[in-house]
Amino acid sequence: RKEVEQDPGPFNVPEGATVAFNCTYSNSASQSFFWYRQDCRKEPKLLMSVYSSGNEDGRFTAQLNRASQYISLLIRDSKLSDSATYLCVKKAAGNKLTFGGGTRVLVKP
Amino acid sequence: DAGVTQSPTHLIKTRGQHVTLRCSPISGHKSVSWYQQVLGQGPQFIFQYYEKEERGRGNFPDRFSARQFPNYSSELNVNALLLGDSALYLCASSLEGGGTGANVLTFGAGSRLTVL
Numbered sequence: 001r002k003e004v005e006q007d008p009g010p011f012n013v014p015e016g017a018t019v020a021f022n023c024t025y026s027n028s029a030s031q032s033f034f035w036y037r038q039d040c041r042k043e044p045k046l047l048m049s050v051y052s053s054g055n056e057d058g059r060f061t062a063q064l065n066r067a068s069q070y071i072s073l074l075i076r077d078s079k080l081s082d083s084a085t086y087l088c089v090k091k092a093a094g095n096k097l098t099f100g101g102g103t104r105v106l107v108k109p
Numbered sequence: 110d111a112g113v114t115q116s117p118t119h120l121i122k123t124r125g126q127h128v129t130l131r132c133s134p135i136s137g138h139k140s141v142s143w144y145q146q147v148l149g150q151g152p153q154f155i156f157q158y159y160e161k162e163e164r165g166r167g168n169f170p171d172r173f174s175a176r177q178f179p180n181y182s183s184e185l186n187v188n189a190l191l192l193g194d195s196a197l198y199l200c201a202s203s204l205e206g207g208g209t210g211a212n213v214l215t216f217g218a219g220s221r222l223t224v225l
Binding site: 004041042043044045046087095096097098099100101102 | 140150213214
């Protein structure tokens with residue numbers, strides 16, 4: 001079983017709609033969790049950190065459920081520019097990041 | 110301010126050759142990490158260096174090696190290239206070596222290696 005697993009998608013989303021997707025992880029020794037965004041043929045960029053209490057950044061809401069070992073990302077009022085691959089990431093000791101395979105989101109007019 | 114810079118951006122090699130990829134971290138960052146991203150997959154951890162010492166190594170063969178220089182820049186070397194080494198090689202820098210908290214990693218644009 002992979003340490004971080006994601007539904008590869010694609011999630012086809014009408015512009016203005018809400019989309020949500022999860023990521024499951026194993027090895028609960030992990031300390032920190034993140035969502036990164038990656039545009040086609042570009043580098044990953046940090047979207048937001050994920051906290052157990054849940055956190056929002058504008059139209060984006062992230063949640064961490066340590067008991068069930070999953071992380072979620074919700075995007076409200078989707079924009080065309082939200083089309084990207086969203087990478088679920090856990091950070092263990094040091095700076096080693098373990099990435100999921102990514103969930104592709106396509107926002108359509 | 111310059112971000113993480115990597116060179117070359119693209120390169121083509123043949124099987125059995127050797128490649129050296131270079132990375133300059135954000136000014137003031139002391140840690141550099143290398144990741145390999147094969148098409149359609151998430152990045153995979155290769156190495157981390159902090160203050161010129163190796164701090165972590167992923168599940169990659171000994172053909173992969175790296176080092177960090179006194180100015181904190183880094184090189185990734187891959188010997189005896191295989192077709193499966195074709196990938197985007199990403200360098201990420203951070204202020205510190207890790208530990209607790211969300212020590213943010215910033216990625217460079219990557220070096221795209223094609224092995225024929």
